[in-house]
Amino acid sequence: MAYFPDIPKIRYEGPTSKNPFSFKHYNPDQLIEGKTMRDHMRFAAAYWHVMRNGLSDPFGGPTALMPWDDQSDSVDNALRRADVFFEFLDKIDIQYYCFHDRDIAPELNDLAKSNAALEKVTDHLKDLQQANNKKLLWGTACLFSHPRYSQGAGTSPSADVFAYGAAQVKAAMDATLKLGGEGYTFWGGREGYATLLNTDMKRELDHLAALLHLAVDYAKKIGFKGQFYIEPKPREPSTHQYDSDSAACLNFLREYGLLDSFKLNLETNHATLAGHTMLHEMTVALGADALGSIDANQGDELIGWDTDQFPTDLYLTTGIMQKVLEMGGFTTGGLNFDAKRRRESHEPEDLFHAHIGGMDAFARGLKAAAAIRADGRLDGFITKRYDSWNSGIGAKIENKMVSLDEISNYALGNGEPVIGSGRQEMLENLLNEFI
Ligand code: XUL
Ligand code: CO
Secondary structure (H helix, E strand, O other), X not given: OOOOOOOOOOEEOOOOOOOOOEEOOOOOOOEEOOEEHHHHHXXXXXXXXXXXXXXXXOOEOOOOOOOOOOOOOOHHHHHHHHHHHHHHHHHHOOOEEEXXXXXXXXXXXXXXXHHHHHHHHHHHHHHHHHHHOOEEEEEEOOOOOOHHHOOOOOOOOOHHHHHHHHHHHHHHHHHHHHOOOOEEEEOOOOOEEOOHHHOOHHHHHHHHHHHHHHHHHHHHHHOOOXXXXXXXXXXXXXXXXXXXXXXXXXXXXXXXXXXXXXXXXXXXXXXXXXXXXXXXHHHHHHHOOOEEEEEOOEOEOXXXXXXXXXXXXXXXXXXXXXXXXXXOOOOOOOEEEOOOOOXXXXXXXXXXXXXXXHHHHHHHHHHHHHHHHHHOHHHHHHHHHOHHHOOHHHHHHHOOOOOHHHHHHHHHHHOOOOOOOOOHHHHHHHHHOOO
């Protein structure tokens, strides 16, 4: 059965094509720096947005047309959705996907029943993956929607809620292993607080770390070799989330001895909510060798919240791909479209336009990033800017070969230092040569 009967398989037709159902720039088999575009990007679709997001907003209900969905909590409905999703993946030519346990299978009125439903749906997903040659980028447990998690899961004041959440993590990890998932993500939607008046922060952080350690130990036990990720976000839904940005996450992981087991899954709109750019967040993660995966989207400068829009900004996609190339490419990670259509884009075909736009924007970003690297002027400028550290007093300081006394004597004899221009405008012009 075809759920998108009017949508063709999306193929590369080149920049002159006027067909909206084609890629203008994403040419999966094209080699860039010796690797196919497909392998550079490792695009993934988010099950929660494609299949479960009705597009409601704080002022109005769902608008998305989902003729295949009977809105019931039945396993049959969940199985049918999976069929629709794999037809979508096939037509859009995306090889990976990501899910929360409760996106793919219903939350029923007791844990054992929910686990059983998850078993059934993941059996079906496994078959669909095999039949369609698709893969799971990462799985996760939804520890933020149900009212029991309104005060946190790993950081709940209730040990019973923590235990329920941990049990959900166990089942979601089992599901991820069964589906050959290459990663497992923790995003702490409710792992924060609304007010410090009722919060024992230190104890909550200890508990959150305990949950992550339990997951790491369990992975060893079941033979899950995938990469663990933690996904920073400063707020929404909490007032303050403990995993607020890259630096806070890295400090948390370091403090609790988890840095060897986790990398970061960075999301553009979360970076901007934190008052950073995505490039700042990526640079911080890269510095700690902890850049793992990306939730690709973008925010809206005129709307202050997490709008999860599809990425179309070429400066953004170019910058992201520069950092990905600098890292040497993704290993377990990829570009997961954690993005939703606007509420007004409610027809099924809009799912295609949205993903085509994101994929083409990243293809242009990749091409520009590779050209900037091949050109070499930008990297060359940065290298040259730090030249004084390569010899003389700079090299001695870097190599910890001088005391403060000796440095002081050097400065006394050296006169007023001369510093060259940062040339920001010239470099911005250079960047624009490639966009
Ligand atoms: C929420 C968000 C999540 C995580 C997975 O803002 O990004 O969907 O990616 O839980
Ligand atoms: Co995300």
